[in-house]
Amino acid sequence: MCGLCGILNHADHWTNGLAIDDGSAVARPAADRRLRALVANDILSLFGLKLESWAARYTLKSRTGKMAVVDNLGSLWVEAERLTGHPCDPLDPTVLAKLEASSR
Amino acid sequence: MSERREPIVANLLTGFLGAGKTSLLNRLLSKQSLDDTAVLINEFGAVGLDHLLVESVNDNIVLLKSGCICCTIRADLKEAILTLFDRMHRGDVRPFSRLVIETTGLADPAPILATLSADLMLKYHFRIGNIITVVDVPNGAHNIKIFPESARQIAVADRIIISKSDLADHEAIDGLKSVLKRMNPTAEAIVLDEASDPAETLLLDTIHDLSARPAEVARWIAAETSHGRDHDHSHDLNQHGSIRAFVIEADQAIAWPRFALWLSMLIHRHGRKILRLKGLIDIEGVETPVVVHGVQHIIHRPLHLAAWPDGIRRTRIVVIGESLDRELMQRSFDAFNLNRQVAISA
Numbered sequence: 001m002c003g004l005c006g007i008l009n010h011a012d013h014w015t016n017g018l019a020i021d022d023g024s025a026v027a028r029p030a031a032d033r034r035l036r037a038l039v040a041n042d043i044l045s046l047f048g049l050k051l052e053s054w055a056a057r058y059t060l061k062s063r064t065g066k067m068a069v070v071d072n073l074g075s076l077w078v079e080a081e082r083l084t085g086h087p088c089d090p091l092d093p094t095v096l097a098k099l100e101a102s103s104r
Numbered sequence: 105m106s107e108r109r110e111p112i113v114a115n116l117l118t119g120f121l122g123a124g125k126t127s128l129l130n131r132l133l134s135k136q137s138l139d140d141t142a143v144l145i146n147e148f149g150a151v152g153l154d155h156l157l158v159e160s161v162n163d164n165i166v167l168l169k170s171g172c173i174c175c176t177i178r179a180d181l182k183e184a185i186l187t188l189f190d191r192m193h194r195g196d197v198r199p200f201s202r203l204v205i206e207t208t209g210l211a212d213p214a215p216i217l218a219t220l221s222a223d224l225m226l227k228y229h230f231r232i233g234n235i236i237t238v239v240d241v242p243n244g245a246h247n248i249k250i251f252p253e254s255a256r257q258i259a260v261a262d263r264i265i266i267s268k269s270d271l272a273d274h275e276a277i278d279g280l281k282s283v284l285k286r287m288n289p290t291a292e293a294i295v296l297d298e299a300s301d302p303a304e305t306l307l308l309d310t311i312h313d314l315s316a317r318p319a320e321v322a323r324w325i326a327a328e329t330s331h332g333r334d335h336d337h338s339h340d341l342n343q344h345g346s347i348r349a350f351v352i353e354a355d356q357a358i359a360w361p362r363f364a365l366w367l368s369m370l371i372h373r374h375g376r377k378i379l380r381l382k383g384l385i386d387i388e389g390v391e392t393p394v395v396v397h398g399v400q401h402i403i404h405r406p407l408h409l410a411a412w413p414d415g416i417r418r419t420r421i422v423v424i425g426e427s428l429d430r431e432l433m434q435r436s437f438d439a440f441n442l443n444r445q446v447a448i449s450a
Binding site: 012038040087090091096 | 433
């Protein structure tokens with residue numbers, strides 16, 4: 001497991017979006033988390049997983065009832081692979097073929 | 105409660121054994137404009153001699169005690185940086201606004217960057233500036249061929265210093281420049297000899313500096329336009345051994361949550377092979393470009409850029425990767441980011 005993907009710093013993970021270095025970003029963490037979960041489920045459904053916003057974090061559930069708490073997208077894939085027992089590889093041609101088949 | 109200081113910019117100085125890192129550092133530190141620079145030197149072997157050469161910042165030098173900075177002493181690195189920081193607050197050393205970490209010649213810079221990125225305290229007080237890699241003309245091309253460490257140091261660089269140019273002819277210098285350009289087309293390559301005066305901007309102009317950011321990003325884009333399109337229309341910038349630089353691009357705006365999901369999944373599974381990633385992203389609902397960059401498993405917090413550098417609104421991501429297939433990467437980017445059925449308007 002790679003410990004560098006944000007597990008230690010969930011409140012400030014790069015996947016959360018833009019740095020507020022010009023004061024333009026508007027904080028709306030709960031809505032953003034729900035949105036991220038919605039998008040993630042579009043992909044996670046390929047692996048039989050579902051992500052839900054839960055407090056300031058997420059829960060990740062498998063079809064067989066296994067569950068994990070996830071801080072951010074950095075730690076999502078570690079847990080996804082643990083729950084499914086399979087690699088979640090965005091370069092896997094089978095995964096890509098399924099996504100391409102379901103695109104608009 | 106005391107007011108938070110601006111984070112200290114931590115620059116990384118790397119390069120293979122004997123490339124001339126300390127010599128460059130000495131020359132940089134002799135400049136008055138870089139007076140507020142602290143230095144961390146990692147010695148290799150039992151006796152650290154290099155620190156004796158860094159004369160102008162004696163008070164601010166912390167010498168790490170164990171061998172390789174990249175794997176065995178990550179905790180030491182954290183402790184050394186925080187000790188230096190504490191000493192500054194206690195008034196034991198003069199205030200510094202910039203740090204240079206000089207690695208061993210055999211170091212892979214990625215774990216050092218990871219230490220700075222992953223630790224909460226370090227992340228709060230420091231931010232990563234430039235990765236400066238020194239390559240000497242007499243031995244550089246040979247080292248790149250033989251030692252994977254040397255090739256990786258070049259692939260991750262923001263600036264490449266071609267040193268000891270006075271010890272070689274023009275043909276050798278041009279040959280090395282060509283190799284370096286193929287390996288890392290996004291880095292600025294600067295030729296120096298022992299008499300040259302290195303520019304202070306090596307340490308001053310970083311991606312975090314709003315005034316320097318447009319020029320920095322323009323260099324990434326220039327790499328894409330000058331190589332990917334003119335040569336063979338394949339978007340494959342260059343290849344050197346298993347290290348390959350290429351561009352992923354998209355003409356339509358993409359949703360940040362989708363992009364973040366794809367990139368997080370990619371670096372989780374293939375981070376080790378992504379030596380460097382630098383990109384301008386066209387995000388839905390955002391007029392100006394978003395800058396994303398990272399090294400291996402480490403992606404930095406995205407940044408704003410005030411305008412598209414060349415006036416062209418298009419996502420362009422330069423990837424310097426090891427054994428990565430560009431076509432497969434582009435296909436994956438498209439499949440995850442374009443034309444998905446789930447509407448995600450907030």
